[in-house]
Each structure stands twice: as structure tokens, then as C-alpha cells.
Amino acid sequence: MDFDLYGDDSRGVIKLDPRTKLLLFLASSIVSLNLYGITSMVVFSLLLCVLLALCGRPGTALKAFIAFAIVAYLRSCLDAQGTGSAGVVMICQALATIFMFMFPVLISLVMLVQTTRISQFLAAFQAMHLPATIVIPVAVLFRFIPAVQDEWQGIRKAMAFRGIRIDAQSVVRQPFKTIEYMLVPLLFSSISVMEELAAAAEARGLDAEHTRSSYEDVRLGVADYVVIVLFGGIAVYTALNVRRAVMGQ
Amino acid sequence: MARKEITQDTATEASSKKMRTRDLIYAGAFGAIYLVVMLIIVMGSSMVSPILYLLAPLFVGTVCGTIYEMCVLKVRKFGPALILGVLFALVACTSAGPLSLVLAIGFALAAELIIMAGKYQSKMMYLLSFVVFNCNMACPYLMLQLARDEFLARSVEFYGQAYADTLAAIAPSWVFFLCLGVAILGGIIGAFIANKLISKHFEKAGII
Numbered sequence: 001m002d003f004d005l006y007g008d009d010s011r012g013v014i015k016l017d018p019r020t021k022l023l024l025f026l027a028s029s030i031v032s033l034n035l036y037g038i039t040s041m042v043v044f045s046l047l048l049c050v051l052l053a054l055c056g057r058p059g060t061a062l063k064a065f066i067a068f069a070i071v072a073y074l075r076s077c078l079d080a081q082g083t084g085s086a087g088v089v090m091i092c093q094a095l096a097t098i099f100m101f102m103f104p105v106l107i108s109l110v111m112l113v114q115t116t117r118i119s120q121f122l123a124a125f126q127a128m129h130l131p132a133t134i135v136i137p138v139a140v141l142f143r144f145i146p147a148v149q150d151e152w153q154g155i156r157k158a159m160a161f162r163g164i165r166i167d168a169q170s171v172v173r174q175p176f177k178t179i180e181y182m183l184v185p186l187l188f189s190s191i192s193v194m195e196e197l198a199a200a201a202e203a204r205g206l207d208a209e210h211t212r213s214s215y216e217d218v219r220l221g222v223a224d225y226v227v228i229v230l231f232g233g234i235a236v237y238t239a240l241n242v243r244r245a246v247m248g249q
Numbered sequence: 250m251a252r253k254e255i256t257q258d259t260a261t262e263a264s265s266k267k268m269r270t271r272d273l274i275y276a277g278a279f280g281a282i283y284l285v286v287m288l289i290i291v292m293g294s295s296m297v298s299p300i301l302y303l304l305a306p307l308f309v310g311t312v313c314g315t316i317y318e319m320c321v322l323k324v325r326k327f328g329p330a331l332i333l334g335v336l337f338a339l340v341a342c343t344s345a346g347p348l349s350l351v352l353a354i355g356f357a358l359a360a361e362l363i364i365m366a367g368k369y370q371s372k373m374m375y376l377l378s379f380v381v382f383n384c385n386m387a388c389p390y391l392m393l394q395l396a397r398d399e400f401l402a403r404s405v406e407f408y409g410q411a412y413a414d415t416l417a418a419i420a421p422s423w424v425f426f427l428c429l430g431v432a433i434l435g436g437i438i439g440a441f442i443a444n445k446l447i448s449k450h451f452e453k454a455g456i457i
Contacts, residue, residue: 047296125371132273133268136270137276138277141277141281141284145285175311176442197274197278202271
């Protein structure tokens with residue numbers, strides 16, 4: 001899973017509001033927690049992947065859905081087979097199920113990060129009247145995840161030049177030394193990036209007391225309402241349905 | 250104009266106690282590092298073996314202790330541990346249910362109060378706070394604990410009694426408390442490593 005430094009939805013057929021994407025993330029968490037049937041899981045994941053494709057990431061959506069379909073197929077094969085050591089079969093089933101559980105959450109997170117610009121985030125959060133204490137760390141978090149990945153690649157290369165390996169073998173052999181070699185350069189370089197980011201934000205007046213105006217126009221459109229009603233409905237329906245099933249037992 | 254000056258005055262007055270934009274940016278950025286490292290460790294160890302997955306709180310505590318300490322020592326005000334905890338809870342505990350979310354944030358708040366008790370000066374309290382903070386690594390496993398009965402009842406329906414018995418054998422009913430113990434151990438080791446690395450590298454460089 002790789003994140004671009006800046007999200008982009010300009011190639012998308014539909015443009016969703018960041019708030020809708022947040023709701024989508026919440027809805028997929030609820031659904032993946034309460035959904036057990038394999039057919040309904042496949043349908044829900046297909047819906048999410050179609051939405052991701054419409055938002056301008058058809059390649060990612062296709063790859064993700066193929067991976068999901070393969071795991072679901074293997075899972076159903078395991079169920080149908082019924083032979084083999086019970087323990088091994090169970091571990092494989094558990095792994096497949098965890099992947100299928102996590103899939104909707106992961107896809108909605110990818111959609112949130114890959115198709116949203118930071119300025120859209122800030123504008124949408126401001127429209128929700130959230131305090132700066134929440135808005136700024138969350139926005140910086142999304143901006144910084146790709147930066148950490150970038151720094152990490154650089155550190156790996158610099159270590160390789162000096163003949164220091166960071167892999168499974170070195171982690172097992174000398175764990176504490178490996179932690180030191182990993183963390184110290186990562187923190188040093190990240191802190192200098194942070195200081196630049198903070199200086200840039202202060203220069204743009206992010207710590208001013210006044211309400212900020214924004215170039216971004218965040219407004220809920222028709223597509224947003226359709227998505228909110230559809231996925232909100234699915235989430236509420238699954239949550240209620242499971243509760244009724246548990247009560248009925 | 251006069252109003253502006255007043256707000257600016259109160260801002261500088263409060264700046265010694267309240268978090269400013271710069272501090273919020275530090276908290277968010279350290280949160281990103283913490284989460285990326287945490288996810289890499291959890292995914293890596295669960296790919297190797299399911300038993301290592303249960304031990305993930307230990308590994309995360311060992312590695313992420315330094316990141317946490319750098320974050321709280323850089324800001325030295327009320328807030329960074331709580332923000333880090335909330336970000337962690339949103340990413341790691343959302344899919345594990347509301348109870349685990351609340352519990353994870355509770356641990357972060359407790360860590361924040363411990364730092365406060367040390368008056369933002371005591372190094373011992375800073376190190377101790379991570380041991381409490383790292384307990385939030387056990388919260389995602391609450392799902393295994395709480396949904397277990399429901400999950401077992403369903404697997405009897407779908408796969409029969411034998412399957413449910415094997416499942417019950419692999420994940421004991423006290424799996425959450427096991428993870429909590431592992432997390433505390435990880436927190437202690439992590440705090441120890443953080444202390445060593447910070448005095449060896451970061452204090453000398455004058456970063457904190």
C-alpha cells in the first residue's frame with residue numbers, strides 16, 4: 001500500500017466531500033464488525049471498490065478487489081474441503097477471515113487518504129466546527145505518513161551504502177542495535193521535516209485566532225447524499241440485524 | 250485593532266501551558282511516525298505467526314517507546330500523549346468496537362496525568378507514563394475477548410462443534426489480560442531503551 005504525498009481526485013468521475021469519506025470509513029468499520037455472511041461481505045466490498053474506482057482510482061480498486069476475491073475463493077475452498085489437520089485449516093481460515101474483516105476498513109482509508117487534498121481536509125473540518133486541537137494533528141498525520149515512508153526508504157539506502165543490513169535476520173540477531181539504527185536517523189530526519197512544516201504553517205497564519213477562509217469549496221452534492229444514504233443505511237441495517245439475531249438466540 | 254492585540258497578549262500568556270499550533274503539528278507528525286512503525290510491526294509479526302501476533306504489544310512497546318518519549322519531551326505541555334492516544338485509538342481500535350476505543354483513550358489520559366504529576370520536569374514520570382500508555386496496545390485484542398462468545402456460537406452453527414472447540418483452545422478466554430501483561434512488559438523495555446537512546450543521541454544534539 002503506497003500513499004502519494006498529496007491526494008488527488010481530479011481524475012474522478014464523482015467528487016465526494018471529505019466528510020462523506022469520513023462517514024464511509026465509520027460505516028465500513030461498523031459493517032465489518034457486524035457482518036458474518038460471505039456473500040454480503042463480497043457485495044459490500046464490491047460496492048466500496050466501485051466507489052473507489054469512480055473517485056479516480058480504478059487501478060487500485062481493481063487490484064484490491066482481485067486480491068479480495070482470491071482470498072474469499074480460498075476461504076470457501078477451505079470450507080468445502082473439510083480434510084487436513086484441524087489446527088492448520090483453522091489458522092488459514094482465521095487469517096483469511098481477518099483479511100476479509102479488515103478489507104472494507106482498509107479500502108475506505110485508502111479512499112480517504114488518496115483522493116483528498118490537505119486543504120480540502122482543513123476546509124471540511126472547519127465546516128464541521130471542530131477545534132484546532134483535533135483538526136491540525138489529524139491533517140498533519142495524513143500529510144506525514146507518506147513523508148515517513150519516504151524518509152525510511154532514504155535511511156535504508158544510506159544504511160546499505162555503509163554495509164548495514166536491516167532485515168529479519170538482523171532483527172533476530174541483534175534487536176537492540178537494529179532498533180537504534182532504525183529509530184535514531186528516522187527521528188532526526190523527521191524532526192527537521194516537522195520543524196520546516198511548523199515554520200511553513202506559522203508563516204501561512206495557521207495559528208491566527210481568526211476564522212480562515214479557504215480556496216476549496218466544500219459542499220455536499222447529490223453524489224454525497226446518495227452515498228451517505230446508501231452506506232449509512234447498510235451500516236444501520238447490519239447493526240440492527242445482528243442485535244436482533246443475538247437477542248433471538 | 251485593539252481586540253487583536255488583546256487576543257495576541259492572552260495567546261502568549263497562555264502559551265506556556267496550552268498547546269500552540271507548533272505543538273499540535275509535532276503531535277500529529279510524531280503520531281504519523283508512531284502509527285506507521287506500529288502498523289509495520291503488527292502486520293510483520295502477524296504474518297510470521299499468529300503467536301507473534303499476540304506478542305505484538307511487546308514489540309511495539311520496545312520500538313515505539315522512543316518515539317513516544319520524543320513526542321512528549323519535545324512539547325512538555327498537557328496534550329501530546331492524549332493526542333497520540335486518540336490518533337492511535339482511531340486507527341487501531343475503531344474496528345474493535347467502542348469499548349476498546351474508550352479504554353485506549355483512557356490509558357492515554359492516565360499517561361498524561363502521570364506526566365502532569367511530575368510537573369513536566371520529572372524524567373522518571375515521563376518514562377513511567379509510557380508503561381501506562383503502551384497498555385493501549387492491548388485494546389484492539391478486546392475484540393477477540395468480547396466477540397469471542399458470539400463468534401463461537403456462530404461457528405458452532407456454521408462449522409460444527411469440533412471447529413469451535415479448536416478455536417476456543419487457541420484463543421483462551423483471558424486473551425485480553427495476557428495481551429495487557431505483554432503490553433506492560435513492552436512498555437517497561439521501551440521506556441528503558443528510550444531513556445538510553447535519548448540521553449545518548451537526542452539530548453546531546455540539543456533537540457529536546
